[in-house]
Amino acid sequence: MRLVLSLVAALLATAAAEDCPDNFILIGFGCYSFPSFETTWDDANEYCKFMAPPGTIGGLAHIEDCTQHANLWKHIEAQPDGKVNYWIGGKDEEEEGTFRWVSTGFEIPSEVPFWYPHQPDGWTSENALSLSKTGYFADESESLLQKFICQLL
Ligand SMILES: [Ca+2]
Ligand SMILES: [Ca+2]
Numbered sequence: 001m002r003l004v005l006s007l008v009a010a011l012l013a014t015a016a017a018e019d020c021p022d023n024f025i026l027i028g029f030g031c032y033s034f035p036s037f038e039t040t041w042d043d044a045n046e047y048c049k050f051m052a053p054p055g056t057i058g059g060l061a062h063i064e065d066c067t068q069h070a071n072l073w074k075h076i077e078a079q080p081d082g083k084v085n086y087w088i089g090g091k092d093e094e095e096e097g098t099f100r101w102v103s104t105g106f107e108i109p110s111e112v113p114f115w116y117p118h119q120p121d122g123w124t125s126e127n128a129l130s131l132s133k134t135g136y137f138a139d140e141s142e143s144l145l146q147k148f149i150c151q152l153l
Contacts (some may be wrong), residue, residue, distance in 0.1 A: 001101050010046055010071065019031065020152070021053045021056065021071050021152075022053070023051065024150075024152060025075075026108065027068075027071050027072055027074070027075050028067065028068050028071035029068070030061075030068065030151055030152070031151065031152040032072070032075075032149055032150065032151050033048075033051065033148070033149070033150040033151075034060060034079075034086075034147070034149055034150075035051070035148065035150065036049065036147075037147070038074075038145040038146050038147050038148075039145055039146075039148070040105065040142060040143050040144070040145060041060075041079070041087050041140075041141060041142035041143075041144075041146075041148075042130035044060060044087045044146075044148035044150075045059060045087075045089065045102070046080070047148075048060050048148070048150035048151070051150060052150075052152060056097030056152050057118050057152070057153045058149070058150050058151065058152055058153065059089050059090030059102070059103045059150070059153050060087055060088050060102070060103075060138055060148060060149065060150065061086075061088045061089055061131075061149040061150065061151040062088065062089045062090070062101040062103070062104065062151065062153075063088060063114070063131070064106070068086045069113070069114060070138070072149070073131075073135045076131075077133075077135075081123055083133045083135075084129065084133050084146070084147055085130045085131070085133055085140065085146045085147070085148060086131045086132075086137075086147050087128065087129070087146050087147070087149070088130065088131045088137075088148070088149055088150045089102050089103055089129070089138075089151075090100055090108050090109035090128075090143070091127055091128055091129065092120070092127050092129075092139065092142045093127040093142075096124055096127075096128070097120070097123075099120070099129055103153050108129070109123075114129060114136060114137045115137045115138070116134050116136035116138050117138055118136065119132075119136070119138040119139060120138070120139035121135060121139065122139045122140070122141065126139040126141050126142075127139065127141075127142055128140055128141070128142035128144075130146060131149065133141060
């Protein structure tokens, strides 16, 4: 029985690893990539589109439920120097104070459970969404140079 279980576990692990293309890793149910350089929000989003393999669509990551938020942060915390600010795919430039995922247009709920206390606080000078080194969301100026998280959408 134990042998069967470990065979099943090995098969599942292989299947999971094959679910994401090169340069992407499976975290929870999504394929993510963590490029090593820092750039502006717009350039980060363009890079995520550019690095997606043919036949797939890439963009900055969107985090739409608590489980995925926790999965991603657990992965980040486990990396050496992982706890920094990362651009993710939300903006509030169309309607100040209402952040939306640019990939889907869905509104990002405010306050608990995603946002750091008292964020967003930058009004019209901060219109881009960051998964900050606190593990929670914050608004930042989109021209800041930060690391970023890409996702296959
Ligand atoms: Ca804003
Ligand atoms: Ca802020």
